[in-house]
Amino acid sequence: xxxxxxxxxxxxxxxxxxxxxxxxxxxxxxxxxxxxxxxxxxxxxxxxxxxxxxxxxxxxxxxxxxxxxxxxxxxxxxxxxxxxxxxxxxxxxxxxxxxxxxxxxxxxxxxxxxxxxxxxxxxxxxxxxxxxxxxxxxxxxxxxxxxxxxxxxxxxxxxxxxxxxxxxxxxxxxxxxxxxxxxxxxxxxxxxxxxxxxxxxxxxxxxxxxxxxxxxxxxxxxxxxxxxxxxxxxxxxxxxxxxxxxxxxxxxxxxxxxxxxxxxxxxxxxxxxxxxxxxxxxxxxxxxxxxxxxxxxxxxxxxxx
Amino acid sequence: xxxxxxxxxxxxxxxxxxxxxxxxxxxxxxxxxxxxxxxxxxxxxxxxxxxxxxxxxxxxxxxxxxxxxxxxxxxxxxxxxxxxxxxxxxxxxxxxxxxxxxxxxxxxxxxxxxxxxxxxxxxxxxxxxxxxxxxxxxxxxxxxxxxxxxxxxxxxxxxxxxxxxxxxxxxxxxxxxxxxxxxxxxxxxxxxxxxxxxxxxxxxxxxxxxxxxxxxxxxxxxxxxxxxxxxxxxxxxxxxxxxxxxxxxxxxxx
Numbered sequence: 001x002x003x004x005x006x007x008x009x010x011x012x013x014x015x016x017x018x019x020x021x022x023x024x025x026x027x028x029x030x031x032x033x034x035x036x037x038x039x040x041x042x043x044x045x046x047x048x049x050x051x052x053x054x055x056x057x058x059x060x061x062x063x064x065x066x067x068x069x070x071x072x073x074x075x076x077x078x079x080x081x082x083x084x085x086x087x088x089x090x091x092x093x094x095x096x097x098x099x100x101x102x103x104x105x106x107x108x109x110x111x112x113x114x115x116x117x118x119x120x121x122x123x124x125x126x127x128x129x130x131x132x133x134x135x136x137x138x139x140x141x142x143x144x145x146x147x148x149x150x151x152x153x154x155x156x157x158x159x160x161x162x163x164x165x166x167x168x169x170x171x172x173x174x175x176x177x178x179x180x181x182x183x184x185x186x187x188x189x190x191x192x193x194x195x196x197x198x199x200x201x202x203x204x205x206x207x208x209x210x211x212x213x214x215x216x217x218x219x220x221x222x223x224x225x226x227x228x229x230x231x232x233x234x235x236x237x238x239x240x241x242x243x244x245x246x247x248x249x250x251x252x253x254x255x256x257x258x259x260x261x262x263x264x265x266x267x268x269x270x271x272x273x274x275x276x277x278x279x280x281x282x283x284x285x286x287x288x289x290x291x292x293x294x295x296x297x298x299x300x301x302x303x304x305x
Numbered sequence: 306x307x308x309x310x311x312x313x314x315x316x317x318x319x320x321x322x323x324x325x326x327x328x329x330x331x332x333x334x335x336x337x338x339x340x341x342x343x344x345x346x347x348x349x350x351x352x353x354x355x356x357x358x359x360x361x362x363x364x365x366x367x368x369x370x371x372x373x374x375x376x377x378x379x380x381x382x383x384x385x386x387x388x389x390x391x392x393x394x395x396x397x398x399x400x401x402x403x404x405x406x407x408x409x410x411x412x413x414x415x416x417x418x419x420x421x422x423x424x425x426x427x428x429x430x431x432x433x434x435x436x437x438x439x440x441x442x443x444x445x446x447x448x449x450x451x452x453x454x455x456x457x458x459x460x461x462x463x464x465x466x467x468x469x470x471x472x473x474x475x476x477x478x479x480x481x482x483x484x485x486x487x488x489x490x491x492x493x494x495x496x497x498x499x500x501x502x503x504x505x506x507x508x509x510x511x512x513x514x515x516x517x518x519x520x521x522x523x524x525x526x527x528x529x530x531x532x533x534x535x536x537x538x539x540x541x542x543x544x545x546x547x548x549x550x551x552x553x554x555x556x557x558x559x
Contacts, residue, residue, distance in 0.1 A: 216400065244399060280396040283360055286380040287390045288410045288455065298409060302401035 008069045008098030011162065012128040019065040019094075024051055026068040029077040040064055040091070050080035050112075053093070057086030057118065065094045068111065073103020073137045078110045087118040087150075096128035099139040099164075108140040115146065117153040117180075124156045131164030138166040145172045149180035151206060156183040160304075161196065163189050170198040176237075178206030186215045187304045190223035190251070200229040204237035204266065213241040218300055219251035230258040233266025241270040246277055246303060306495055307334040307357070307463055312366035314352055314518075326352050328519045330366070334463075339489045339496045341506050341526075343533065344515035350499045351393060353515070354467045357497070358390040359383045370463070387462035387494075393471055395452035397440050403451055404435045410458040423454040426488075428480040445472040453481070457488070466498045470505065482508060506530055 009015040022040035025033040036042045039059040043052045053064055101107040117123055131139035149155060161168060174182055190196050202211045213229045231239040243255040259268035277299055285295030314327040327349045334340055342350050355361040359380040368376045375383055407423060408414045421431040427450040449472045456464050470478050486508050498505055506512060513523040514533060
C-alpha cells in the first residue's frame with residue numbers, strides 16, 4: 001500500500017494497520033484484500049460488483065472493516081454490499097470511502113448498502129467520507145443505505161462526511177418492525193462550492209418501533225446543503241428528528257424535516273435549527289485563551305464530533 | 306497589580322446621541338485581593354468587567370497589568386496573560402461536553418480527578434455531568450455552575466465573575482459563597498466579582514460602589530458594607546413611599 005492509501009484509510013476508518021477480524025479493502029473499483037472469520041463471512045458477489053457480509057446468529061463483540069479508497073482520477077465505482085446480521089448478534093461495522101484525486105477527471109464512488117438486521121441483533125455502523133487531492137477533477141460520493149430491521153433489533157448508523165467531497169447525494173431508507181430501535185446520526189461538512197443533498201425515509205411499521213434522526217452539519221464558504229429527513233409513523237411508535245446546521249460565509253442550508261403519522265398512537269417530533277456561530281460562543285472560547293480561528297475550530301469540532 | 310486609569314466608555318444611541326456608560330474610572334487592584342464591584346442596575350458594573358477582559362474597548366483610558374499596558378490587547382492575549390471571565394449568561398455549545406470545556410479552559414486534556422475537583426467545588430456531581438453536552442439540556446443554574454468551574458480550571462492572575470449568583474438556586478449559592486471563601490484563602494490571585502448579594506459583599510476585602518458609570522466610593526468592606534446596607538434600606542424605603550404616593554395618585558384608575 002502506498003502512503004496515500006494508508007492516509008486515506010486512517011482518515012476514513014482510523015486504520016493504522018491491517019484490521020483485526022473480518023475485513024475487505026477495495027481500491028479503484030477492485031477488492032485488494034479480504035479476510036473472513038469463523039463468525040463473519042465475506043463473499044464476493046457474482047452477479048454484480050460488491051460483497052455479502054454474513055454475520056452468524058449470536059456473534060458477539062466482533063467487527064468488520066470494509067473501507068474503499070479511490071486514488072486514480074476518472075474512476076467511476078459502483079458497488080453493492082449486503083449485510084446480513086444474524087439474530088442476537090452484536091457487531092461493529094466500519095465502512096467509508098476516501099478519494100484522492102490529483103487529476104482532472106471526476107472520481108466517483110457510489111456504495112449501495114443493504115442491511116438486514118435480524119431479531120434482537122445489535123449493529124453499529126460507522127461510515128466516513130473524505131476527499132483530497134490537488135487535481136481539478138471532482139470527488140463525488142452518492143451512498144444509498146437501506147436498512148431492514150427485525151423485531152427488537154437495534155442499529156446505530158453514523159454517517160459522516162468529513163471534508164473534500166465536491167458533490168454528494170445521500171439516500172437512506174429504513175423499515176422498522178416491532179420494538180426495533182434505530183439511531184441515525186448524520187454529520188456533514190461542506191466547503192468551497194460543494195453541494196450535498198441528503199434524503200431519508202424511515203418507516204416505523206412495528207409497534208414500539210423507535211427512531212432518532214440527528215443531523216448536524218456545517219456549511220462553509222459557498223457550499224450548499226439540503227436535508228429531507230422523513231419519518232412515517234405507521235403504528236404505535238416514537239420518532240424524533242433533529243436537524244442542526246451551522247452556516248458560514250455565503251453558504252446555504254435548507255432543512256425540510258417531515259413527519260407523517262398514519263396511526264393515532266404515533267408520537268413524532270421534529271426540530272430544525274440553522275444559524276451562524278454565536279458571537280458569545282467565540283468570545284467565551286477566546287476568554288479561555290484561544291484566538292478567533294482556534295475558537296471557531298473548537299466549536300465546529302465539538303458540533304461535528 | 307491591575308490598574309484602571311481614567312477609563313471612559315460611551316456608545317451612540319439610535320439618534321446618534323452619545324451615552325456615557327463609564328466616566329473616569331481609576332482604581333488600583335492589589336494582588337490577592339477579593340474585590341466586589343457593586344451598584345444599582347445600569348451603573349456600568351458589567352461593562353467595566355468586560356473592559357478588563359477586553360470584550361469591550363474603552364473609549365479612552367488605560368488598563369495596566371503588572372506594569373504592562375494591555376489596553377489594546379485582544380481577549381485571547383489577556384486570557385494568555387492570566388485574566389479570566391465568568392459570563393453572567395454563559396453561552397451553550399451543542400456537541401461540546403463539560404469535560405471538553407474544562408479541558409479547553411485548562412489548556413490541556415485533564416483527567417477525571419481534576420474535573421471532579423472543579424465540579425465538586427461548584428456543587429455538581431462529576432460523574433453525572435462530565436460527558437454531558439453543554440447545551441439546552443442543562444438548566445440555567447447548572448450552566449452557570451459549569452461556567453464557574455471553567456474559571457477554576459485555569460491558573461489565573463485575575464478572575465472576574467459577572468454576577469455569579471444570577472440564575473443559581475439558594476442551595477448552590479450558599480455552596481458557591483463557601484467556594485469563593487475557600488478559593489480566596491487557598492488560591493493566589495486577584496478575584497473581582499460583580500455582585501448585588503450582601504453575602505458576596507460580606508466575604509470581600511474591598512468594595513467598589515458604582516453609580517451612574519462612576520465610582521461613587523470605594524474602600525475596605527468593614528467601612529463600606531454598613532454604609533451600603535444603610536443606603537440600600539433607605540433607598541428601598543424611599544421607593545416604597547414613592548410607590549405608595551403613586552398608587553394614591555392613580556386611585557382613579559381603578
